[in-house]
Each structure stands twice: as C-alpha cells, then as structure tokens.
Amino acid sequence: MKQKNQLTLFVLAGIALLVLPLLLQHAGNAWVRIVDNSLLYVMLALGLNIVVGLAGLLDLGYIAFYALGAYSYAMLNSPQLSSAFPAVAAIFPHGLHTPLWLALPIGAVLAGIFGVLLGTPTLKLRGDYLAIVTLGFGEIIRIFLNNLDAPINITNGPKGVDLISPISLFGFNLGKPHTLFGFHFASVSQYYYLFLILVIFTVIICHRLQMSRIGRAWMAIREDETAAKAMGINTRNMKLLAFGMGATFGGISGTMFSAFQGFVSPESFSLMESVMVVAMVVLGGMGYLPGVILGAILLSSLPEVLRYVATPLQAMTGGRIDAAILRQLLIALAMIIVMLLRPRGLWPAPEHGKSLQVKK
Numbered sequence: 001m002k003q004k005n006q007l008t009l010f011v012l013a014g015i016a017l018l019v020l021p022l023l024l025q026h027a028g029n030a031w032v033r034i035v036d037n038s039l040l041y042v043m044l045a046l047g048l049n050i051v052v053g054l055a056g057l058l059d060l061g062y063i064a065f066y067a068l069g070a071y072s073y074a075m076l077n078s079p080q081l082s083s084a085f086p087a088v089a090a091i092f093p094h095g096l097h098t099p100l101w102l103a104l105p106i107g108a109v110l111a112g113i114f115g116v117l118l119g120t121p122t123l124k125l126r127g128d129y130l131a132i133v134t135l136g137f138g139e140i141i142r143i144f145l146n147n148l149d150a151p152i153n154i155t156n157g158p159k160g161v162d163l164i165s166p167i168s169l170f171g172f173n174l175g176k177p178h179t180l181f182g183f184h185f186a187s188v189s190q191y192y193y194l195f196l197i198l199v200i201f202t203v204i205i206c207h208r209l210q211m212s213r214i215g216r217a218w219m220a221i222r223e224d225e226t227a228a229k230a231m232g233i234n235t236r237n238m239k240l241l242a243f244g245m246g247a248t249f250g251g252i253s254g255t256m257f258s259a260f261q262g263f264v265s266p267e268s269f270s271l272m273e274s275v276m277v278v279a280m281v282v283l284g285g286m287g288y289l290p291g292v293i294l295g296a297i298l299l300s301s302l303p304e305v306l307r308y309v310a311t312p313l314q315a316m317t318g319g320r321i322d323a324a325i326l327r328q329l330l331i332a333l334a335m336i337i338v339m340l341l342r343p344r345g346l347w348p349a350p351e352h353g354k355s356l357q358v359k360k
Helices: 002-025 029-054 063-076 080-084 086-091 100-122 128-145 189-212 213-223 225-230 234-262 273-284 289-305 307-315 323-341
Strands: 178-180 183-185
Touching: 002 029, 002 183, 002 189, 029 189, 029 213, 029 234, 029 273, 029 289, 063 080, 063 100, 063 128, 063 234, 063 273, 080 086, 100 128, 100 234, 128 273, 189 213, 189 234, 189 289, 213 225, 213 234, 225 234, 273 289, 273 323, 289 307, 289 323, 307 323
Parallel strands: none
Antiparallel strands: 178 183
C-alpha cells in the first residue's frame, strides 16, 4: 500500500512538473524564467553537495566551474573566436556553432579537469584553510576571464561574450517559440523541459553515488578523515574524485546558463554567487538530496519574489531605501531565521545510527 501511494505521488508530481511552464506562461514568461534559473541552481547545488555535503570539503570557489562551463559554450557557439583569430574566421566566417552533444561534454570535462587541479594542492588542507584557498581560486578564474581581452581579445573582458547561439536539438531551435499539439511553447518553456531532464539525471547520478561505496567513503572522510584512512580508504583519490565530480556538474550547469542567457560576463560569477550556492546546500539540508533541492529552489527564487515586497516597502519610505539593498536585507533576515529555527536545514537527512530503545 505504501509503494502504491508513493507511485501515485510520483505520477502526480510528474504531471505537475510537465504542465507547470504552460500555466506560468499565462502570468508571463518572466515567471518561467525564474523557474528555469532555479533548475540551473539545483544542478549547481547538487554538484556542490558532493564536495561539501558528502565529502565535507568546504569549497567557496565553486562558481569558477560554473564560469568555465559557461565560457566554454560561449567560445564554441559565438563569433568571439572568429573575431580574435583570423585562422578561425577563415574556416568559420559566421562564427562557431558547435552542437550540444559536443559542447556539453567539453564544458563538463573542462570543469572536471580544473576541479582535479584545484583539489590536488589542497589535499592536506581542512576547514578554514581549504575555504580560503578555494575562495582564491574562484576569484582568480573570474579576474582571469575579466582581463583576457589583451593582447588577444579572447573573452572580451568585462564586456562579456554576446551573440551566443541558442541550443538546437535535431533541428529544433529552442531559441524560438513553437506550437505542438495545439499548445504554444515559448522559448523559456522549451529550455525548462531540457533543464528538467538534466536535473532528473543529476539527481539519479547523485543518489547512486551517495548509496555506493564511493559515497560511503566520502561520508567516512567527512566524519573522521584519520579514521577513514586507518580503515583503508584512499582519502587522496576520494577527495580528488569529489572535486572532479562536483566540478563536472558545475560545468554542465554553466553550459546551460550560457545557452539560455545568450550572453556571459565575469559579473555573473562573483564571490556572492559562490556564497549563495553554499547557502543553498547548508540551509536546505547538507548531504540530503531533497533538502539540497529545496534550498536551491527557495534561495534562487526568493530574490525575484521579494521584488514584489521590496518595491512597496521602498515606496513607504519615500524612496530613501534602495530596493536592491532592501531585497538583500530581507534575504539575509530570512536565512538567519531559518538557521535559528532549523539549524540542521529546512529538510535535514534522517538521523542514522541511533541506538535502539528497548521497550520495558
């Protein structure tokens, strides 16, 4: 009976997810765009959960892998490289248009490689020291992208890369609206279904990893690295694998962000973004997939929803308080309240290892 109820719940949830963008379209494409961005942050948070939630490695530079994935897709699907290199322009006069099946693995592998490169010199670092090193790595990548416009203009510096080609699958351009079976699908709604498929695959992979021997090894390192090493776990390789796997999901999310926005710039990958992704993992429920997903959805959509709260409050003060600052204040206040009331997260993992209470 319990399995039947669970199956019914999954079917209803699936139907709701399928019709959600069609319903939100009537209220405006802006609401669908908010949901699309939430799905991207869900992928980011799930990737960071491998590093922080499972392996216990505090990574404050995770947004760098997001940037690497975004810029890799931008370079492979825009006129940027053609304008910077005459040899490329001779072969591709209208710019590069790399198909998704090739651009997506390139972004994922590039981010994974840099994840391993970041993890290699930090194997003996823990806690605050590891956080400082990863924070520095994230800022180095952002500054590097911001200044890579001279002597050869590769990333276009602070101006960013524009004219990025939208995703095209089997000749189906997601950047244009389509009508199927009598239903009108806006571009943002089409991206929603692609992101939803990627999120489902990410959840399945993360769940299988967590239940595997690799996941148990990560959790052992998180609880006590010395004891894990004494039990025969190769902590070096497990840490590198955690950094690499987490960075790979960040790269995939970055490629989707670049294709969805059609424009990328270093401003999108600031330290504040890294802090927000860490907050999604911690506030949702560190190490627990449903909690991480909930935290990512709430924290990514909260700033947009609070626009409708901050604007009236700004009017009440006669415009003396900036709406953007007020929104940040409300977000910080909400995070403080959550951590005071739910210190283990909004949806924490069920407690394991409790001693059995023998009934007398």
